[in-house]
Amino acid sequence: MAPSSPHSPDTISSVTDSICAKHANTDGALLIILNAVQDELGYIPKSAVPIIAKQQNLSRAEVHGVISFYHLYRDAPGGKNTVYICCAEACQAMGARDLMQHASKHLGVESHQTTSDNLFNLEPIYCLGNCACAPAVMINDTLHAKVSPQNFEKIIEEARKT
Amino acid sequence: MTQFYVPSDSAARSLGSDKIATMVSENFSDCSVIRNGSRGLYWLEPMVEVEIDEVRHAFGPITEHDVESLLANGTPNEAHEKYLGVTKNLEWLNSQERLTFARAGEIDPLSVEAYRSLGGFDGLEKSLQQSPQQIIDAIKESGLRGRGGAAFPTGIKWQTVADADGAKKYIVCNADEGDSGTYADRMIMESDPYSLIEGMTIAAIAVGADEGFIYTRAEYPQAIETLEHAVQQAEQTGYLGQNILNSDNNFTLHVRKAAGAYICGEETALLESLEGKRGMIRYKPPLPAIEGLFGKPTVVNNVISLASVPVIMNKGAEHYKNFGSGRSRGTLTVQLAGNVKRGGLFELPFGTTLRHVLYDLGGGTASGRPIKAVQVGGPLGAYIPESDFDTPLDYEEFAAIGGMLGHGGIVVFDDTVDLGQMARFAMEFCALESCGKCTPCRIGAVRGVETIDKILKGDEVTANQKVLEDLCHTMIDGSLCALGGMAPFPVLSIMKHYPDALGTGTTKTR
Known part of the structure; x- marks a missing residue:
């Protein structure tokens, strides 16, 4: 079983929002955003996916597809x-x-x-x-x-x- | 004051160079330490240099105990156990032709001034005095071919992009150096990043692009950090951005971090990834030169290809072309890796034999045991037996023995290697990294692992060897890109040259 999330839903949404806002005008920014979220939180929380999808004008499935494609993305918290x-x-x-x-x-x-x-x-x-x-x-x-x-x-x- | 040089390259740091740099500063009161890049002589790292009367003396590999005796009476201690001699006379450097790597290890990688002092940006200045077509003609004339592995003529690629319609064009640097046994791109990015920036800027001027991207592996954190700083410095000093060196040329450069997918080293998958998508390969045509990043004409070149452009423009196509053999012109950056006594980077003219590189430069295996096989060209390259070691390092000569030079990585294995397991690994890696777009690669690699497992268990060996061979040819003929199309090469080379490895020595060829 994955360890429980160390971040509150509020933290996740505020971190994700501000990262998305920073790259709102960058073409093809999805990897930049995912890298930044993971650098900040240590993983890409499930609750960040709809926020990113909305801001990038993508479906949640598309964002999930990108996260699952790349080996270095984590969708659950890990160790220190x-x-x-x-x-x-x-x-x-x-x-x-x-x-x-x-x-x-x-x-x-x-x-x-x-x-x-x-x-x-x-x-x-x-x-x-x-x-x-x-x-x-x-x-x-x-x-x-x-x-x-x-x-x-x-x-x-x-x-x-x- | 004594000038010390202690490398800051990530491999040198992994061998303890940070600690050595600190100790040098603490031990010698009247000294200054420059953190230079690495010259790539990794068996000598951390290699400390001491400069006196403008001559650099090398010591290595330096441990913590070696530091305090580096100087004797304020001069380089030539009696030191680790004293190697005057750096520029070291036979390992002397025997090379350092064109692309001329500055690696010489200077602080982030100093624009130091870069300039060694001919940096001279190629750009000369390019600005020429027409775009003259630049492209020079690159064509030099014979430079893509150093990422595919060896496609760089000048022809640039010509296609220059001739393509459209106001918006891109330069993309493929810095997704995923092949095991290769680290030349990393070294350029960490030890001489401005040469890459200069090469990309010249490419932009030649084809009429105003924006570029360096797509770098996430596994190279130090390369990314160094590049980001270098781009900033180049912008501040007028070598990037608007009106480069007061010309009408503009070029904005971005550094992008990947997320760990080998397939993104394939140029179309890389472009998908830069667009923020899964790294699925694209059908060709259209070529990226016609419809590349965001559908615009795009040059996609490897780090070494681009970093070789400044020296070509500075010293002339003729100078570059005079090195090499056959249709392989210029230099190849050989990277010796794995079980080798002297592992490191050697920039050599094409045409040197594999045997010379393995024994005279590499010194044989690190373990002291005989070399059983070498894998040349990364995980998709063939395993080459002793009987083929006299093959010259040349694109065509290697193709003739069923191998490929690829990006110049050579991984050495001694006689303890289990080549059956290495064949299995080739398929396993392909299965792990396949983008999944085409069936021969996606399914074939998985079936390949299963079939090799059966053979290794002794299950209907002869029949399964036949299945494996058929499968390999299906993948080679039917895959969309080089991953599925070449992953069988290591497997087939092992079946051919080491029949005992996959079965009972009873391999029958078709």
Whole structure:
């Protein structure tokens, strides 16, 4: 079950309204708006969809279709931090499959799940552009190189403290 | 005062360069630290440089313990265990032809002044003295072909857009660098963003566009931030916006963040995404050059293609064209990745052999074990065995062995790799990233995974190998775009070159 929404309906609508207003005159602004809502709230709440649809002159289905198409959009709240493990070929050549398994075991969750303490989402990702220093891991916006299972535990401990 | 350089590129930072920069400032009282980009020698990162008498000395890879002994009597400590030598004499740089990446790692990426001091914006100034048609002719003459992977002649694309009717035209930069093993676009955006901005501005002048977009992967947060700053600075200094360098040309540039969909690296899916839609590919024709973004004529070029334009306009088409082999002119930015001892970016003239790159530059595998296979050209590229390592890096030569150079990424695997699993992954990735528009890709990739699973379990191996091969050819012949049309390449190359990987070594070809 997804954790309950950390934002009140009022917050969601005021944040969404102001983001939509900011981009009212931009052509094809839907991705800009969705990116901004997710950056602000951590996910795209279901109740934001009709607001966005109305402002962008789209149907709710169209907005939902865009949200569900892109891998990085979340439609439910997740944990405080997102752990992206690169699982593309260059990282696989350096042990990313084992690292993913280790990460899953260490955090106690499967891919796309959130830890029970709500601290970490675990996400496989296909290429972080750090292919010469594989395997790569990104926690939120911070990139890590040559991550061994031991390193992984260390960077998770550091992220836990912040 | 001693001048230090500590790279700020995201890969260098992932190896600890921020901490090193702080320690340098703390350790040496009379010093200044420039956060330069990376030269792409990633096995040496964090690579610290110390400048004395206008000569830069390199040290690397630097750890926290190495910092305090970087200087001896206020000069570069040449006895330091990590001392590499005078930077410009390093054999890894010396053996390259840095045309597009000439400034990467030299300067603070956001300093317009530093960019100018190394020939930056000279190409734009020269372009402003020419007619749009002369610019297009120069790009045609240079032989520049799309560096995103498709290798379509850039000048011809520009000509089509220039000739198309309509007052509104766009320049779109495809910075959705999703191929595993590639990071050249990221490096340009993080280490020399003005070269991309300059290239796009020249493209705009050539085809008569006044607005442009850089569509960048969300997985590259630092590239996006650097580009946003660079665009702002370029506007403030008159290189973007209205009346560029006091000419009649206007060009407004926007940086757009994607949302994690590999298919958006396909140009028509990218345009859909820029329009705020699902990244579903479009039927062609019409070509984007005729009906592109918001239905207007649009140039869609890769980062490296656009970033190569300034040097062509500055030094001349002839200069650029003189590098290369056959119909592949200029330089290829080879990116060595995966299980390789010296992983990094090497800008080389086309025509160098794969073997030279893997062994002489790359130094073999990181694990020290033999190389079993290399995948060239990203997740849609073939796995290439040792017997083909003497193939020159050239678009046509690679096509002749059933491979493709793509964006120049080379992923190295040692002999512990399970190529059956890599074949499965190719199909799995295609299934995950398929936009769903055409059946061969949407259904074929899923069936591909299932069939490979059967083979790997030993279930009717010979019959299923036949099914898999048929399926691959259906996808190749029937898919609308390169995702479904090329995802079978890694699978077929593994079946051909490593018959033991998919089955029991009894693979029969049709």
